[in-house]
Amino acid sequence: MVIKILLVILALGLFFVWKSAQDKKSYYARLGLLFQEEWGMYTRDEYSDRIMENIRYYHEQNKTENSIDSITWNDLEMETIFRYMNHTRTSAGEEYLYHILHTPEFSEEELEKREAAIQGLQKDEEKRTELELALYDIGKTDHISVYEFLSETKKLRRIKRFPHIFAAFTLLLVMCSMLFTPALSIMLLFLDMGINAYFYYKEKGKIINDIALFEFILGTIRQCSAIASLSIDGCSSYLARLRELSAKFGKFSRFHFLVSGGSTMSGNLFDSLFDYVRILFHVDLVKLGTMVQEVKKYEKDLLEIYHIIGFLDSMLAVASYREMVEEYTLPVFQAGGDAKEIQRMEIKGIYHPLVSDPVKNDVSTKCCMLLTGSNASGKSTFIKAVAINALFAQTIHTVLAKAYQACFFRIYSSMALRDDILSNESYFIVEIKSLKRIFSAVKESSDVPVLCFVDEILRGTNTVERVAASSELLQAISAERAMCFAATHDIELTYLLEGDFENYHFEEQLGKNDISFDYQLRKGRADSRNAIRLLSVIGFENKLVQKAQERVEHFLKEGVWT
Numbered sequence: 001m002v003i004k005i006l007l008v009i010l011a012l013g014l015f016f017v018w019k020s021a022q023d024k025k026s027y028y029a030r031l032g033l034l035f036q037e038e039w040g041m042y043t044r045d046e047y048s049d050r051i052m053e054n055i056r057y058y059h060e061q062n063k064t065e066n067s068i069d070s071i072t073w074n075d076l077e078m079e080t081i082f083r084y085m086n087h088t089r090t091s092a093g094e095e096y097l098y099h100i101l102h103t104p105e106f107s108e109e110e111l112e113k114r115e116a117a118i119q120g121l122q123k124d125e126e127k128r129t130e131l132e133l134a135l136y137d138i139g140k141t142d143h144i145s146v147y148e149f150l151s152e153t154k155k156l157r158r159i160k161r162f163p164h165i166f167a168a169f170t171l172l173l174v175m176c177s178m179l180f181t182p183a184l185s186i187m188l189l190f191l192d193m194g195i196n197a198y199f200y201y202k203e204k205g206k207i208i209n210d211i212a213l214f215e216f217i218l219g220t221i222r223q224c225s226a227i228a229s230l231s232i233d234g235c236s237s238y239l240a241r242l243r244e245l246s247a248k249f250g251k252f253s254r255f256h257f258l259v260s261g262g263s264t265m266s267g268n269l270f271d272s273l274f275d276y277v278r279i280l281f282h283v284d285l286v287k288l289g290t291m292v293q294e295v296k297k298y299e300k301d302l303l304e305i306y307h308i309i310g311f312l313d314s315m316l317a318v319a320s321y322r323e324m325v326e327e328y329t330l331p332v333f334q335a336g337g338d339a340k341e342i343q344r345m346e347i348k349g350i351y352h353p354l355v356s357d358p359v360k361n362d363v364s365t366k367c368c369m370l371l372t373g374s375n376a377s378g379k380s381t382f383i384k385a386v387a388i389n390a391l392f393a394q395t396i397h398t399v400l401a402k403a404y405q406a407c408f409f410r411i412y413s414s415m416a417l418r419d420d421i422l423s424n425e426s427y428f429i430v431e432i433k434s435l436k437r438i439f440s441a442v443k444e445s446s447d448v449p450v451l452c453f454v455d456e457i458l459r460g461t462n463t464v465e466r467v468a469a470s471s472e473l474l475q476a477i478s479a480e481r482a483m484c485f486a487a488t489h490d491i492e493l494t495y496l497l498e499g500d501f502e503n504y505h506f507e508e509q510l511g512k513n514d515i516s517f518d519y520q521l522r523k524g525r526a527d528s529r530n531a532i533r534l535l536s537v538i539g540f541e542n543k544l545v546q547k548a549q550e551r552v553e554h555f556l557k558e559g560v561w562t
Contacts, residue, residue, distance in 0.1 A: 035132045036125070040323030043087050044094070050143065057145035058095035058310075059102050067103045068391065068411055071434055075415040075453075076388050078102075081353055085396075087320035089135035091146045091216065092306050093313025100314060104394035106408045106448050108333055111397045115330065116234030117315040118397070122322065127232050134223040135313050141212045149213040150306055153299045157207055161289035164203075164282035167196045171280060193280055200279050207288070214259055214291055220305060221246055221253045227312070238308050245305050252294050258287040318396045325353065325400055331393035332405040342366060342407060342449050342483055349402035352385040359519035360401070361385075365502055368477070368484040372494055373506035374530035378519035379487035380415065380455050382506070386485055387413055387453045409451035409483070412438045416455075428460030435473060442480040450482040457486060471496040494525035 059067075073079070082101055088094040105111050121128045149156075174192050178185040204211065224246030228239045258278070278284045295302070322328055327349070334343045344366035351358035361382060363369075371379045389399045391411055414434040435454070442450045457474065458466040467490050474493070477484050478500040486501070494503050505526035509516045514537055515530055532552065536545045554562050 031136065032129050032133060035129050035136075038087075039125075040320055041087065042084055043089065044083070044140075046142075047083060048142075054091070054142070054145035054148075055095055055098050058147040059099040061147070061151070062099060063102060066106065066410070069437070071437075072387075072411060072413045073102065075413040076384055076391070077354065078388075078391075081388065084324070084353070085317055085321045087317040088313045089132055089140075089316075090138045090220075090309055090313050091140045091142075092138075092220075092310035093135065093317065094140070095145070095147055096307070096310030097314035097317050100395050101391070102395075104391060104408070104411060106394070111394070113234075114315060114318070115397045117232075117238075117312070118234070118319045118322070120233035120235055121316055121319040124232060127230050128316070128319070130230055131227060131232065131312065131316065134226045135309070135316070137223050138216065138219040138309065141216050144209045144212050146213065146216055147303075147306060149209065150217075150299065150302050153296045153302075156210055156213075156292050156295065159207065159285060159289040159292055161286050163199075164285045164289070167199065168281040168283065168286070171196055196280050196282065200282055200285070203282075203285060210292070211259075211284075211288065214288060214295070217295065217302065218253055218259055220309060221249045224249075224305065227309075235312065238312060242305065242308050245301050245308075248298065248301055252291065252298065259284045259291070318398065321396070322398060326351075326358075327402065328398050328400055329403055330397060331399050332403075333393075334405065334407050342481065345406040345483065347386070347389070347399075347401050347404050347406070350385050350389055350404075351400050352381050353388060353400055355381060361519075361521040363521075365483070368474070368482075368486070368501045369504055370474075370494060370497055370501035371485065371487040371504050371506070372489070372491060372526035374508045374515075374526065374528060375489075375534065377506035377508055377517050378521075379506055381519070382521060383453045383455060383485045383487055384415070387411065387451075390451055408448050410441060410446065410448050411451050412441055413453040414438060414455070414457075415453065426460065428458070431458060431460050439473070439477065442477055442482040446481075450480070452477065452482060452484045454484065454486040457488060463490070466490065467492045467496070475500050491525060 078101060082098055085101075086094055086097065088097055121131070171189075171192050174185055174188045178189070224242050228243035228246060230239060232239070345363055347363040349360040350363060351360045359378070363386060371383065373379050385400075389401060389404065390406065390409055393399050393404060393406070394408060394411075414431065435457070438450070438452045438454070442452070454474075457470045461469075470488070470490065471493055474484065474486055474497055478497075484501075494501075503523070503525045505522055505524060506517070506519065507522060507526070507528065508530050509518065510530070510533065515533060529552075532545060532548045535548065536542065551562060554560075
C-alpha cells in the first residue's frame, strides 16, 4: 500500500514538472510575440510619487556638474518625454535611462559605445526579443529603489534562521506522526499550519523590502547567463563582463527557487504550488538568512551588474524610441571653436517630440537668435525643440531632424517659471535667480560653450525696465562663449540687440473670424500683433476690442497712453 502511495506521489511529481515546463515554454512564446507587437511603444503606465522617487534615486546619487539642472529638466518637459521613451523592462534600466537623459556627454567616445549597442539591438529582432524576455524576468520593483538597497547592503536586516527551521521541523514532525495517530495528528497539523502561516506573514512583513531586493538580485543573477550567451553587435564587451561577474554567484544563487519563483504572471504550476511550501515551511526565510550575510561580500560586483543591465535595458529603450518617432538622424559633432567663437549650428527639419503632426524647421546660425511673433505662433515650441534635441544629441545620440551638426554644449533654460509660494518668492525673483545661474555658467572658464534658451525674458516686471534690463542681460550673454535662443514680445529688443542677435520670427494668418498659424520660422523681426484680435475671436464685445485697438494706435502715433 505504501509503495502504491509513493508511486502515485512520484507520478504526480513528474506530471507537475512536465506541466510546469510546458507552461513556461508556452508563456514565453506568447510573451515573445507580445514584445514584438510592443516594439516602438512605452511599457509603463503607472507613475506614482513613490515610483518616481525610486526612479530618481540613482540620478540623485550620481549626478555631476555636467548634469542639466531641475529648472531645465522641467522647462523642457523631460519627465513626460522620459515616460514616452521608457520601454525598459527592469528597474535598473529605467533608473539608468532617467540618469543618462539628465547627463549630456562632452566627448564622442561614450556616445559611440551607446550607438553601437543601439544599432545592434535595432537590426537583430530575434536576439533583441530574447534579451527583452530575460530582462522582463528580472522585472521591476516599484516599492524600492534597487540602487539604494544595493549600495547600502550593510544596512540589511539580519534574519534569525533558527525560529524558521524550528517551524519547518515541527510541521514535518506532525506530518510523520500521522502514520501512528492519524486523528490527533490531523488536528495538530491544521493547528501547526495555521501558526506557521501566521508567523510567516508576520516576519515577512518586517523585511518586505529586503525580500524584493533579493528577488531582484536572484532574478538578475539567474538571467545573467541567458543574457551573456546572446551575440549582439555592439554589446559583446558588456556581455563578456556580465558572464565573468555572474560566475561568482554560483553558491549565492543555489536553490534560488526557494526564494523567488520568477514572474508571478507566468502561470507556472510549480511556482504556484511552491508558494504554499514557502508559507508552511518558511524555506525562503531560511534561505534569506544565509543570503543576507553573503550579499554584503558582493556589493561591488552587484553594483557593476546593475550598471551593465541598466545600460543594456536603457539602450533597448532608445532603440524602441527610434521606432516610435516619425524621423530621426544621428548627430554630427564638431570642435567647439576658438576661445571667442562657436562653430555654426546646422539643423535640417527639426521638430518637437511631443507635438503630433509637427511642422519642421531649419536652423543655421553661429551666434545668438532672437525670436519674435504673435501669441501662439510657435516661438516657445521651437526653442524647446532645439533645446530637447541638443540634449538628445549628447545623451541618446538621436536627433529628431533630417540632419544635425553642432558642437558640444552645456545646456540651460529659463522658460516655464512660476511663483514659489513656499519660499515666499515672487515670479520676478524666481526669474532673475534662474537667469543668474545662466549668467554664472557663461562666465565660467570652460572648453564647452553654453547653449541657453530664454522665453519671455523678465516678463514679471514693467515694460520700460524689462526692455532696458533684458537688452543688457542678453547682450552680456552674447559677448561670452555662448549661443542663446531667446523669445520675446518686445519688438524694441530686435533693434537694441541687432548687432548681437540674429532676428527671426513666426507669423499668423488672419481670417474673418479666426487666426491660424503655419509655425514656419522666418528671417527678420515680426511686424504684426494679434493679442487684441484674439479678444475678438474668443468672443469679447466689439466695443471693448475697438477701444483697445484705438489706444494702441494712439500710443504708436503719439508715444503716450490715453
